[in-house]
Amino acid sequence: MKPAHLHLSLRRVTVLLLVTALAGLLGSAVLGLPREPAGLTAQVAARLPDSGVEHAVTAVLLNFRGYDTWLELGVLLLALTGCLGVLQRRDLTGAEPPENPSELLTALVTILVPVMVLVAGYLLWLGKAAAGGAFQAGVILAAAWVLMWYGGRRGLASLSPAIWRGLAAAGLLGFLTVALLTLSIEGVLLGLPTPIAGTIILALELVATVSIGVTLAALIIAPQFGAPKAAGKG
């Protein structure tokens, strides 16, 4: 067996070389950027009226490149599946929130959670015209569930497994439905017809928000019950 220090230094040199190469690549990529902005801003601006929304970012995310958002929801679902797989759990059954949460937290939950749900809804609606949208709204929803959890309430885990798994998959399935419908009626995958594009986008964002919220909250809640009774061990 090799002496430990030699082994370490060899590894260090390799890591150093790899990091230097990566830094060089990144640097050359930045230096190679065109001086003029070469993006698709003009094209997006020109087609914005056809998108059904007024905000360019939402138009790109949910209409022009809805495909990417669809796959992102798939990635989230995969992450949740992977997390549950590693934990060898099928769902959140049996998950118990921390015992004896601080009174401050329990009081905060009753005040904050309704406001957070309201803010999530507002951000979802705002996505049509300004910065906001499904991901931001979904994260706030997830944060509300996590806060409830640490405040000693079962929240998400009190839903039946079939329901919360359905909610977690709703975003992906919603996109799938729209994709199949547009493909069979319009002949274009996710080619939203302009007159009802705004409504479809809002509906997609709604299911996506719920899915994102459920998935992210479950990612945090799921590992909790296998955990040793936290502070006591250590």
Place this chain on the structure above:
Amino acid sequence: MTVLLWIFDAVLVLTLLALAVRALTVNDLLQTVVLFIAFGLFMALAWVRLNAPDIALAEAAIGAGLTGVLLLDAARQIIASPRRDIADSPNSAPK
């Protein structure tokens, strides 16, 4: 006004770099996570300065908020679990 913004940007960039270096070098998991969260919040500010409020919102919510919670939780569990030799393969059961 422009000068003020330049100063703000310079401070922002320096803070980001300092936080990144500190987060990578500090020898305590919880501190690293907290520094990472701070980094995410300053990064969100940087996105605002780059006129990308959408990304700023996502960065603050996902990058700093949610990832922060996940990492804090993971760090707590790692610290609470019995210490393992790093050289052991990750699959080998703790002895």
